[in-house]
Amino acid sequence: MSLIHIQNLSKHFKILNRREGLGGAFRDLFSGNYRTVEAVSDVSFDIDAGEIVGYIGPNGAGKSTTIKMMTGILKPSGGIIEVNGRPPYDNRIRQAQIMGVVFGQRSQLWWDLPVIESFKILKEIYKVDQKTFDRHMNMFNDLVGLSALYSQQVRTLSLGQRMLCDITASFLHNPQVVFLDEPTIGLDISVKAKIRSVIKELNSERNTTIILTTHDLGDVEALCHRIIIIDKGKILYDGDIKKVNALFGAYRTLKLQLDNFNETTIQILNDKLCERFGTSNGITVAETEEFWTDVTIDQARTPLSDVLNFVMSNFPVDDVRIVEISMENVVRKVYDGALG
Amino acid sequence: MRSYLPIARGTFMVGLVYRFGFLFTILGNIVYLSVAYYLWRSIYRYSDVIRGLTFNETFLYVGLGSAVFILLKTYADWYIHYEIREGLIANYLIKPIDFQLYNLSANFGSLLMNLLAITLPTAIMPGLVFKVTISPGAGLFLFPISLLLAFLISFSIDYFIGLMGFYSESVWGLSTTKEIIVTVFSGALIPLQFFPEAIQKVLYWLPFQAIYHTPLMMLTRPQQGLDIFLPMMAVQLAWAVILFVAARLFYNQAIKVLRIAGG
Amino acid sequence: MRSFAEYLRLYVIIETQYIKARMQYRADFIISSIGMFFSSLATLGVFWVILGTVPSLAGWSLMEMIFIYAFYMIAISPMQILFDHAWQIRFHIQQGTFLKYYFRPLNMMFYYMSEMFDLKGLTQFFVGLALLIYASIQLNLDWTFARVLLLVITVFSAALVQISIVVAASCAAFWVLDSYPVLGLAWKLREFSPYPMSIFDGAFRFAFTYVIPIGFVAFYPSQLFLRPEEVSPLIYFSPLIGVGLFAITYWIWTLGVNSYTGTGS
Numbered sequence: 074m075s076l077i078h079i080q081n082l083s084k085h086f087k088i089l090n091r092r093e094g095l096g097g098a099f100r101d102l103f104s105g106n107y108r109t110v111e112a113v114s115d116v117s118f119d120i121d122a123g124e125i126v127g128y129i130g131p132n133g134a135g136k137s138t139t140i141k142m143m144t145g146i147l148k149p150s151g152g153i154i155e156v157n158g159r160p161p162y163d164n165r166i167r168q169a170q171i172m173g174v175v176f177g178q179r180s181q182l183w184w185d186l187p188v189i190e191s192f193k194i195l196k197e198i199y200k201v202d203q204k205t206f207d208r209h210m211n212m213f214n215d216l217v218g219l220s221a222l223y224s225q226q227v228r229t230l231s232l233g234q235r236m237l238c239d240i241t242a243s244f245l246h247n248p249q250v251v252f253l254d255e256p257t258i259g260l261d262i263s264v265k266a267k268i269r270s271v272i273k274e275l276n277s278e279r280n281t282t283i284i285l286t287t288h289d290l291g292d293v294e295a296l297c298h299r300i301i302i303i304d305k306g307k308i309l310y311d312g313d314i315k316k317v318n319a320l321f322g323a324y325r326t327l328k329l330q331l332d333n334f335n336e337t338t339i340q341i342l343n344d345k346l347c348e349r350f351g352t353s354n355g356i357t358v359a360e361t362e363e364f365w366t367d368v369t370i371d372q373a374r375t376p377l378s379d380v381l382n383f384v385m386s387n388f389p390v391d392d393v394r395i396v397e398i399s400m401e402n403v404v405r406k407v408y409d410g411a412l413g
Numbered sequence: 414m415r416s417y418l419p420i421a422r423g424t425f426m427v428g429l430v431y432r433f434g435f436l437f438t439i440l441g442n443i444v445y446l447s448v449a450y451y452l453w454r455s456i457y458r459y460s461d462v463i464r465g466l467t468f469n470e471t472f473l474y475v476g477l478g479s480a481v482f483i484l485l486k487t488y489a490d491w492y493i494h495y496e497i498r499e500g501l502i503a504n505y506l507i508k509p510i511d512f513q514l515y516n517l518s519a520n521f522g523s524l525l526m527n528l529l530a531i532t533l534p535t536a537i538m539p540g541l542v543f544k545v546t547i548s549p550g551a552g553l554f555l556f557p558i559s560l561l562l563a564f565l566i567s568f569s570i571d572y573f574i575g576l577m578g579f580y581s582e583s584v585w586g587l588s589t590t591k592e593i594i595v596t597v598f599s600g601a602l603i604p605l606q607f608f609p610e611a612i613q614k615v616l617y618w619l620p621f622q623a624i625y626h627t628p629l630m631m632l633t634r635p636q637q638g639l640d641i642f643l644p645m646m647a648v649q650l651a652w653a654v655i656l657f658v659a660a661r662l663f664y665n666q667a668i669k670v671l672r673i674a675g676g
Numbered sequence: 677m678r679s680f681a682e683y684l685r686l687y688v689i690i691e692t693q694y695i696k697a698r699m700q701y702r703a704d705f706i707i708s709s710i711g712m713f714f715s716s717l718a719t720l721g722v723f724w725v726i727l728g729t730v731p732s733l734a735g736w737s738l739m740e741m742i743f744i745y746a747f748y749m750i751a752i753s754p755m756q757i758l759f760d761h762a763w764q765i766r767f768h769i770q771q772g773t774f775l776k777y778y779f780r781p782l783n784m785m786f787y788y789m790s791e792m793f794d795l796k797g798l799t800q801f802f803v804g805l806a807l808l809i810y811a812s813i814q815l816n817l818d819w820t821f822a823r824v825l826l827l828v829i830t831v832f833s834a835a836l837v838q839i840s841i842v843v844a845a846s847c848a849a850f851w852v853l854d855s856y857p858v859l860g861l862a863w864k865l866r867e868f869s870p871y872p873m874s875i876f877d878g879a880f881r882f883a884f885t886y887v888i889p890i891g892f893v894a895f896y897p898s899q900l901f902l903r904p905e906e907v908s909p910l911i912y913f914s915p916l917i918g919v920g921l922f923a924i925t926y927w928i929w930t931l932g933v934n935s936y937t938g939t940g941s
Binding site for chain 2: 703704707708709710711712714715718719721722725726729730731733734852853854855856857858860861864865868871875876877880
Binding site for chain 1: 694778
């Protein structure tokens with residue numbers, strides 16, 4: 074039996090339409106005008122114990138709504154959801170015992186207290202016995218050097234240190250599933266790497282299921298075997314990360330700052346590229362930020378270096394950057410059927 | 414001056430969103446008024462005039478006091494303290510605006526909104542429900558100006574306390590003490606005539622009575638002559654100018670502390 | 677499920693740590709205690725000033741009124757000390773930080789309220805206690821063991837009434853963006869608890885006895901000690917009233933917590 078079982082899950086909300094301007098605000102005073110939003114519709118998947126699943130999608134996709142239903146905060150509008158064999162919304166306190174949650178943005182530890190005191194309080198809250206507590210604290214110390222932070226107040230920790238504390242704290246009571254929401258947000262490369270290895274270690278050590286929501290592709294690549302992509306409340310992809318990885322790897326975006334940029338530049342660039350590489354070249358041209366032109370290239374069809382050479386030789390390029398594809402673009406491509 | 418109008422308009426419009434809150438504040442004022450009515454009626458059971466005021470006058474004072482309370486209680490100090498705590502002060506300092514005028518405009522916008530949404534509905538209560546009347550007189554014309562001056566005084570004090578937040582994190586005690594002093598000694602709760610003579614003499618010299626007592630006396634006894642009111646307003650004007658300028662000077666000092674300590 | 681004893685133990689552990697942490701900010705503790713002290717004195721002062729102008733208020737002497745006021749100060753202290761976090765509900769909801777309270781295997785109200793323990797409220801408690809002793813001496817009250825016990829019970833019930841009213845009002849934050857005025861109203865109401873109910877006419881006396889029973893916060897309990905022959909039998913049910921009211925408040929809290937879904941999708 075899978076640890077998390079979700080079948081035909083759906084959730085909708087009623088939202089007030091706020092009218093604009095002074096007159097609209099006055100009218101809002103007297104009559105509310107609501108619309109229904111389908112945050113999640115007909116979502117199904119199963120997750121087994123020990124899996125690390127990346128749950129990704131753009132903002133507003135329905136990610137947090139699904140997570141809230143998995144953690145028992147929200148009741149579904151329809152469908153079945155079971156965690157560890159039970160609907161999570163049935164008995165919140167009992168469910169909380171087998172779960173861990175980490176928010177990237179806000180700590181769940183006690184802000185003014187020394188780190189070790191937070192852990193001691195959690196020990197009491199989750200009824201962890203002394204032996205297990207000591208064993209886990211030793212493991213955390215081996216992994217991240219936690220004991221060096223014991224006497225520091227949580228509010229004085231750096232972001233990276235705080236994240237490590239939050240993550241290890243979420244494993245203290247040996248939960249069956251841990252939900253990590255943006256665990257590496259705002260951190261520098263080396264700290265990110267550290268956190269990823271800690272998560273991996275904890276997962277393999279305790280066989281804890283991990284559900285990771287993130288906008289950081291690096292997280293996903295480093296940690297997840299499986300990836301679920303959600304957009305507009307529907308599952309777009311659920312499967313092996315290797316397939317999606319190939320997709321990530323295949324696409325690059327060439328960001329150009331062109332001299333004499335005007336409203337015809339995009340068209341001219343596009344035409345010239347089609348001339349040189351043919352019409353199904355897998356290249357799209359768009360202007361994103363002011364003065365920057367994005368040339369997105371499907372390397373499976375046209376090599377990056379060829380495009381770069383061509384553009385540099387034929388256009389007045391002031392500056393150039395090469396970036397990997399963004400999450401929004403990945404999802405857009407998946408939506409367009411790129412993964413089939 | 415033109416660039417500050419949108420700020421006032423902004424806070425004014427924000428007020429529109431909080432329709433539920435207005436209802437409850439008015440309801441709260443009605444309850445407060447009713448309870449005050451019973452209380453003062455019991456107090457006046459034994460004599461018609463206490464400390465020179467009749468029941469009508471006292472009740473009118475208390476009733477109108479609760480109506481204008483929302484206008485004169487600016488939250489300038491709380492907002493500045495909040496912004497300091499959340500590290501948002503930097504946002505204002507990098508803009509080409511005068512910090513004091515910015516806060517003044519923002520609070521003024523709220524004042525206008527509260528005036529319409531709370532003060533006016535509450536102010537008609539004593540007359541409508543309790544059948545208390547206001548006699549006509551010069552005081553009624555002077556009242557709006559007096560109220561404006563009172564607002565400036567209250568704002569400057571609150572703004573000053575707000576700036577103290579640049580120096581210390583533990584400002585709750587400071588803000589609360591200020592509120593207590595202002596509320597008690599300004600005549601916000603009861604007419605100052607009820608205080609012992611000795612204390613009244615001291616209070617006369619302080620700016621606090623210029624916030625509530627002066628404008629409210631104009632409404633409760635408007636028939637008193639200009640010779641009574643004009644000196645009172647002169648005192649108000651003096652305090653308004655002194656405190657506004659003092660706060661301005663204090664800002665120049667306080668900002669230095671911020672630049673050293675960081676946003 | 678945890679037992680009451682387990683929750684009590686957990687509470688002691690958490691608050692001990694919290695107090696230790698806050699005591700490190702000595703200046704803040706001292707300044708806010710002083711602020712609280714002045715606050716208590718000032719409101720007492722206004723009360724005293726008003727009463728000083730009349731020989732009696734609805735038949736109650738100045739010293740009797742001081743006793744009632746002292747009882748009031750003691751009765752509202754538990755709310756101040758233990759449930760102060762109620763004022764922050766609206767901010768947590770606005771900023772989305774309220775979610776974290778759902779994820780622990782603890783009763784949510786317990787977990788939420790345990791995060792703040794307002795030390796300066798103790799100042800108010802002690803000022804009230806001192807005042808009560810002073811008034812008792814002035815009134816020549818006789819404090820037998822039974823009466824002290826009665827005092828403890830009535831304070832406990834009165835505190836529950838006050839807590840219930842304010843916490844229920846704070847729950848408005850779960851549904852409405854601008855919930856502050858509701859809390860403000862509940863807070864304003866408590867200012868009228870130390871006045872004799874006899875000053876009110878029928879409708880208000882009914883409301884303050886049966887609907888939003890602020891009468892039970894100070895006046896009715898004080899009657900037991902000052903003029904026991906005048907009490908209505910209702911006062912003997914005050915513990916039940918306190919507990920019942922708290923049950924209602926808890927129910928409102930549960931409704932609020934269940935209906936709050938957080939922002940974003």
